[in-house]
Amino acid sequence: MAMSNQTDKRVFVQSDDCPIRDVVAQIGDKWSILILFSLVDGPDRFNSLKSRIEGISQRMLTQTLRDLERDGFVNRTVYPEVPVKVEYKLTELGKGLTKSVWGLVSWADTHHDDIRAARQHYDARKQ
Amino acid sequence: MAMSNQTDKRVFVQSDDCPIRDVVAQIGDKWSILILFSLVDGPDRFNSLKSRIEGISQRMLTQTLRDLERDGFVNRTVYPEVPVKVEYKLTELGKGLTKSVWGLVSWADTHHDDIRAARQHYDARKQ
DNA sequence: CCGCATCCTGGGGGATACTG
């Protein structure tokens, strides 16, 4: 996809298999990005992730990890010890994704105060 | 927030007013990014946006525009003509956000095929 | 033309209990 001129951008947003829609729909859920960033420092185990990501239920952790695995962002390895140990790690694709999300995250960090100020200003004006 | 060592990153994800959670929750919905990118070429009117963004209802367009306005990403201007004309444009903050999302979008564009291939591979293996 | 109000449904996602 070109994305080189105005027309392309407009079509870009409309297309059904538009990458924005597809990837953002996957990544933009409640937990995906949090899990991704919890794995940037290296592999981690199921229950460790669960305790590190505040508020996630095991149901959603399992489900989101499956989705991330399906999209090729995360690898799942079972170590047949007793008790069983399962490790999750970022794939190269997952690392690339996380890296490209990092720009957004650091922007959000930098401008978080601006955003909250804008919200307060808006809410105050509407009483 | 530092984000300079491992400990910070882990806390980062857990904090309640964590910028990732806050901004992604706002931006990661079904329509926000699509609207943002529909405005990068310049201001646009309500119904023009509606027709350019495939599948959006006027209810969700209104609501998402309000949220974007509240966060200071979009400016709303009413021209008291007959019939009324309302123009939406990116603020400087909104332009900054859109620009920082662009890295993710272009990554998604580049690797869209890889993701779809991973999905097919995963689905095939699980029958 | 631009939206708000209302109604209604699907599925995201929490809580809990049970297996290998």
Added chain:
DNA sequence: CAGTATCCCCCAGGATGCGG
């Protein structure tokens, strides 16, 4: 330890109709 299976609630968001 790492899930799977159920139940259930809530609300994102579509459809429709009205008002300035």
